[in-house]
Amino acid sequence: xxxxxxxxxxxHSFLRDxxxxxxxxxxxxxxxxxxxxxxxxxxxxxxxxIFQREPESKNAPHSQGEYDVYSTFQSHEPEFDxxxxxxxxxKINKIKWLPQQNAxxxxxxxxxxxxxxxxxxxxxxxxxxxxxxxxxxxxxxxSTVTSLQxxxxxxxxxxxxVSPRRIFANGHTYHINSISVNSDCETYxxxxxxxxxxxxxxxxxxxxxxxxxxxxNMEDLTEVITASEFHPHHCNLFVYSSSKGSLxxxxxxxxALCDKHSKLFxxxxxxxxxxxxxxxxxSVSDVKFSHSGRYMLTRDYLTVKVWDxxxxxxxxxxxxxxxxxxxxLCSLYESDCIFDxxxxxxxxxxxxxxxxxxxxxxxxxxxxxxxxxxxxASRESSKPRAVLKPRRxxxxxxxxxxxxxxxxxxxxxxxxxxxxxxxxxxIAIAATNNLYIFQDKVNSDMH
Amino acid sequence: MFARGLKRKCGDxxxxxxxxxxxxxxxxxxxxxxxxxxxxxxxxxxxxxxxxCRSVLIANTVRQIQEEMSQDGVWHGMAPQSVERAPIxxxxxxxxxxxxxxxxxxxxxxxxxxxxPLQSSASELPIVGSAQGQRNPQSxxxxxxxxxxxxxxxxxxxxxxxxxxxNKNSSSVEELFSDVDSSYYDxxxxxxxxxxxxxxxxxxxxxxxxxxxxxxxxxxxxxxxELDHVVEILVET
Numbered sequence: 001x002x003x004x005x006x007x008x009x010x011x012h013s014f015l016r017d018x019x020x021x022x023x024x025x026x027x028x029x030x031x032x033x034x035x036x037x038x039x040x041x042x043x044x045x046x047x048x049x050i051f052q053r054e055p056e057s058k059n060a061p062h063s064q065g066e067y068d069v070y071s072t073f074q075s076h077e078p079e080f081d082x083x084x085x086x087x088x089x090x091k092i093n094k095i096k097w098l099p100q101q102n103a104x105x106x107x108x109x110x111x112x113x114x115x116x117x118x119x120x121x122x123x124x125x126x127x128x129x130x131x132x133x134x135x136x137x138x139x140x141x142x143s144t145v146t147s148l149q150x151x152x153x154x155x156x157x158x159x160x161x162v163s164p165r166r167i168f169a170n171g172h173t174y175h176i177n178s179i180s181v182n183s184d185c186e187t188y189x190x191x192x193x194x195x196x197x198x199x200x201x202x203x204x205x206x207x208x209x210x211x212x213x214x215x216x217n218m219e220d221l222t223e224v225i226t227a228s229e230f231h232p233h234h235c236n237l238f239v240y241s242s243s244k245g246s247l248x249x250x251x252x253x254x255x256a257l258c259d260k261h262s263k264l265f266x267x268x269x270x271x272x273x274x275x276x277x278x279x280x281x282x283s284v285s286d287v288k289f290s291h292s293g294r295y296m297l298t299r300d301y302l303t304v305k306v307w308d309x310x311x312x313x314x315x316x317x318x319x320x321x322x323x324x325x326x327x328x329l330c331s332l333y334e335s336d337c338i339f340d341x342x343x344x345x346x347x348x349x350x351x352x353x354x355x356x357x358x359x360x361x362x363x364x365x366x367x368x369x370x371x372x373x374x375x376x377a378s379r380e381s382s383k384p385r386a387v388l389k390p391r392r393x394x395x396x397x398x399x400x401x402x403x404x405x406x407x408x409x410x411x412x413x414x415x416x417x418x419x420x421x422x423x424x425x426x427i428a429i430a431a432t433n434n435l436y437i438f439q440d441k442v443n444s445d446m447h
Numbered sequence: 448m449f450a451r452g453l454k455r456k457c458g459d460x461x462x463x464x465x466x467x468x469x470x471x472x473x474x475x476x477x478x479x480x481x482x483x484x485x486x487x488x489x490x491x492x493x494x495x496x497x498x499x500c501r502s503v504l505i506a507n508t509v510r511q512i513q514e515e516m517s518q519d520g521v522w523h524g525m526a527p528q529s530v531e532r533a534p535i536x537x538x539x540x541x542x543x544x545x546x547x548x549x550x551x552x553x554x555x556x557x558x559x560x561x562x563x564p565l566q567s568s569a570s571e572l573p574i575v576g577s578a579q580g581q582r583n584p585q586s587x588x589x590x591x592x593x594x595x596x597x598x599x600x601x602x603x604x605x606x607x608x609x610x611x612x613x614n615k616n617s618s619s620v621e622e623l624f625s626d627v628d629s630s631y632y633d634x635x636x637x638x639x640x641x642x643x644x645x646x647x648x649x650x651x652x653x654x655x656x657x658x659x660x661x662x663x664x665x666x667x668x669x670x671x672x673e674l675d676h677v678v679e680i681l682v683e684t
Contacts, residue, residue: 174499175498193500222503222506222507226500243503276477276480276511276512277508279507280508283500334483336487339498339500339501
């Protein structure tokens with residue numbers, strides 16, 4: 001489908017009981033696979049749920065965003081580090097799909113310490129009539145076999161099997177915040193607060209440390225790594241972001257240890273906005289390369305920025321997500337909301353960017369037209385094919401009907417995790433323990 | 448001659464901290480932020496596995512506040528001396544003139560004030576307040592200023608300041624004691640020192656209006672050193 005500037009969306013949702021939020025059900029990550037056929041979510045209880053696009057939905061304009069539960073499995077369990085006497089949470093921090101190389105799908109999931117590689121296979125046939133083994137699978141006494149019998153494959157109901165193929169443990173001292181699969185399809189990286197490691201997908205007991213920003217004296221620590229990602233095409237390039245608002249592009253061909261960056265992307269601070277919270281709100285919570293590989297998208301507390309890889313002095317575009325919160329930073333600091341890590345996403349053609357906000361609002365910015373829209377993920381908009389209305393937050397002055405004032409925002413409802421289908425205008429929004437899927441409104445003129 | 452002398456004093460103070468009248472509320476905001484941050488850091492320490500990014504951001508904020516407090520310490524030491532030589536009524540006049548200067552008013556209001564130094568025009572203060580608001584429209588740190596600026600009289604303003612000090616002191620104490628873990632001896636000691644510091648600050652405010660001697664600055668520096676030490680310990684965790 002072509003690029004539709006109409007930002008109204010038709011929604012499909014997977015809702016749970018909204019009045020009672022179990023901590024374990026809170027969704028902590030959302031990720032489409034490379035074709036958009038599958039969508040994986042991870043939650044704080046260590047579970048992974050995989051949704052599959054319904055085959056019929058691809059050709060029906062109104063239901064292109066139809067996804068159904070395909071598989072559910074427990075990826076991580078709570079663990080205990082006996083050496084340090086520390087509990088390790090089972091919360092899924094990130095899920096990344098591997099490019100599909102055969103009939104099976106593969107994904108990496110990680111909690112704070114351990115990365116696991118999972119294989120997802122389908123089975124819809126079983127062999128029947130095999131006479132060399134008994135019903136328990138043991139080999140029969142061959143002397144009793146008097147005839148050769150060729151087994152026949154009989155159809156059975158589709159079964160989805162998920163099996164762990166690799167467990168990558170003991171690579172990180174601090175909490176893993178990012179994993180990224182290299183375009184070479186053989187290696188991947190994992191990043192924690194102070195280090196970035198490079199792994200081979202087939203080797204679990206060795207990784208190479210490629211970035212280490214841990215100071216000799218931990219008292220000198222003033223900056224941490226917040227996110228990291230490989231370039232989509234150049235297997236030697238990756239970027240990592242910091243809690244001080246900078247981005248570092250590293251080239252693995254230049255040096256094995258990338259503590260010295262190739263490029264540093266930083267924006268000079270606006271003195272008129274200087275406050276005690278300037279550093280906290282400049283901390284980068286997410287970084288994403290564009291599909292073209294030319295740009296990087298970053299999210300900090302109040303803005304999303306687009307950076308050109310060829311210009312390090314400042315971003316080429318800056319969009320305000322919720323600038324009205326600038327006057328409330330002190331109370332947001334007090335309530336710890338200021339430390340919330342919102343993610344950001346590109347659409348398939350790199351022309352629209354999306355990110356979340358409070359009150360279950362999410363924001364979209366069209367880079368070409370410069371139009372932006374605020375939409376809400378809520379039960380009221382969750383009926384199939386309901387059209388979302390734009391929302392507006394008013395800061396004093398005239399208030400229209402349906403506007404919401406800054407003081408009425410619900411800061412416990414936050415859209416931290418969003419994902420955009422790699423090829424179509426279908427988006428997935430995680431709102432606490434609910435997953436919403438929205439698609440473009442189909443224009444009636446098409447019929 | 449009188450007017451010229453007063454102008455020079457206003458200029459000095461304005462260069463220092465954007466006006467004498469705003470010092471107490473800005474300091475209160477900063478002190479409150481520091482208190483909040485230290486409590487957050489201690490909670491980080493108590494967590495089994497603290498969020499390192501959050502801890503580092505809070506620690507950096509604490510360092511920034513301390514740095515600013517250290518710089519302000521120099522001005523703080525000088526101000527009482529200059530105030531010491533001035534009688535109370537002149538201090539009052541200086542206060543009014545400073546506000547006038549901040550409002551960027553012409554000579555006309557100045558001459559008005561000269562005629563009646565102890566009185567303030569009802570129409571003048573709202574203008575000054577508005578200007579003050581425009582200067583820092585989005586800074587939460589200055590939120591408390593606007594209501595005070597719009598008070599009808601200086602006496603009420605002073606009462607408001609002292610009332611705020613008392614409320615903040617009480618609030619700080621409750622906050623600290625409800626959250627502080629007694630098992631952490633060093634931080635407890637530092638917090639006790641801070642409370643003493645707060646009281647000293649209040650007393651110092653009172654003394655400056657009665658032309659008393661300021662407290663020694665070495666105490667302040669040693670307190671800051673202790674805070675640095677605690678912050679470093681917490682960050683290392």
